[in-house]
Amino acid sequence: MNQSFRQATNALRAVYLRELAAYFLTPLAYVFIAIFLIALGAFTFQIGRFFDTNQADLAPFFLFHPWLYLVFLPAIAMRLWADEARGGTLELLLTLPAPSWSLVLGKFLAAWTVAGAALLLTTPMWISVAWLGKPDNAAIALAYAMSFLMAGGYLAIACALSAAAGNQVVAFVLSVAVGFVFTAAGLPLVASAFGPGLAEALASFSLLTHFEAAQHGVLEARALVFYIGFIALWLTFNAIWVSARKGG
C-alpha cells in the first residue's frame, strides 16, 4: 500500500468518525431514527394494513421504504457539505492532506451508517413475523440488503447536492426533487404516459423498479450493478462539486 493511499484511508477514517460523532453526539441521529421508525410503523400498519394481509411476510413493510427514504434521507445528508460552507470549516477540511474522494466517502459512509442503524432497528418486525408464521427468511434478508443499497442511492444524491448547493434548505429541496424523479420513473402512471419503449428505458433508471424484484425474493444482478453504479456516479458528482469549490 503506497503512502498516498494510506494517507487517504487515514483521512477517510477520521472524517467518518468525526461525522458519526456529529450525528450521535447531537440529537440529530436519534430524532431521525425515532421519527423514521414511527413513520415506517404507521405506514406499514395503517396504510399497508399489515395484519389484514394475513401473510407471514414483510411486503407491506418494504413497500414504503423508497418513499420514506425519499424524504428522510436528504434530511440527514443535507448538512454534510452545506454546514461546512456555512461554518467556514470547508477551508479547514479542504486543506487537510487528503484527496477529495476520501472526504466524500467518509461523509457518505457516516450518513449510510445512520441509515443502516435505523434499518437495523426495524428487525423486531422480522422477528415478530418469524414468531407468528413461517416467512421466507432468505427473501426478507435479501429485501433488507437491497433496501440498504437503495438508501445509499438516495443518500448519494443528497450528499452530492449538499456540496453543489452549499445551503441546507436548498440541498434538501433539490435532493427530494431529484430523488422523486429517480423514484417516480418506475411508477405505472409514468409508464402509461410514455410509449412502452421509453417507459421501460425510464424505469431502468428508477430506484423503485430495481427494488421490486428484491421484495419478491429475487436477486437480480442488474439491480445490484444499478445501485452500486448509481451510488458511485453521485459520489463522483459530489467529489467534482467539492473540487470545483477550489477553483474559487
Add this chain to the structure above:
Amino acid sequence: MEMLKVDSLAKSFGSRHAVRGVSFGVATGETVAFLGPNGAGKSTTLRMIAGFLEPDAGDATINGSSILTDRTKAQLSLGYLAEGAPLYLDLSVSDFLGFLARTHGLARTAAREAIARVAQDASIADVLSRPIETLSKGYRRRVALAGAIVHDPPVLILDEPTDGLDPNQKMAMRALIARMSPSKAILISTHQLDEVEAMCSRAVVIDRGELKADATPADLAKSTASGKLEDAFHALTRTEKAA
C-alpha cells in the same frame, strides 16, 4: 534551504486580478511577515499555497513537494491557520485535535502525545475536555493554532493569528510563535506592524496582487525619511492606489 517556495502565483476572479505573479520563499528559522492592505490578495495567496484555491498560474512548493502535482504530500508538511480560525464548534478540544492528528496519519499513541504537547505549547491544557463552542475567542484562536501544529509541520502559514485577541492574548500568541520559529519556516499574514518588528526577520509586501517589497523590517523602515515601518508600508501601498 527554502522550505516554502512561492513561484509566480496568479489568480483572477472574473475580470479582477487578485494575485499577479507573486514569488518569494521562506527558509527554516525564518518568520516572514506577509503584509498588504485589505483586498491586496494576501488571503488569496495563502489559500493557494495551502491548496484551498487552484492558482491560474504559478506553483508553490512545500518541503520540496508541489501543491499542484503532489498536493497531499505538500499538505502533510504544512500547518495552516486559516483566516478567522475555523473550528468544529460541536467537538471538544481534544476530539478536534484528535481528528486533525488522525487526518495527518498519526497513530493513536502518537496522536495522544502530540495533543499533550500542543496543549502545553498553546496553553490550552485546562480546556481539553471542553466543547469548543463554550470557549472564548482567545482560547479558540489558540485551539486553531494547536490544530495547525499538532502534526509538527516544518512549514507554518498563519493568516492573522492575533486578530481580535486582547493584548495579553496577543503577547502569549507571539511568544508561542517565537518559540517555534527556530525549527520552522513561518509565514504570517498580519496588519499589526509592531508584531512584524517584534517577530519577523523579513517582510513581504503586496498590493493589488503585486509584490511590492521583500526585505527585512529594518531595511524597509530605513527606506523612509522617518525611519518608521508604518511609513514604509504607507508609501509602498498608498502610491499605487493614487495612480
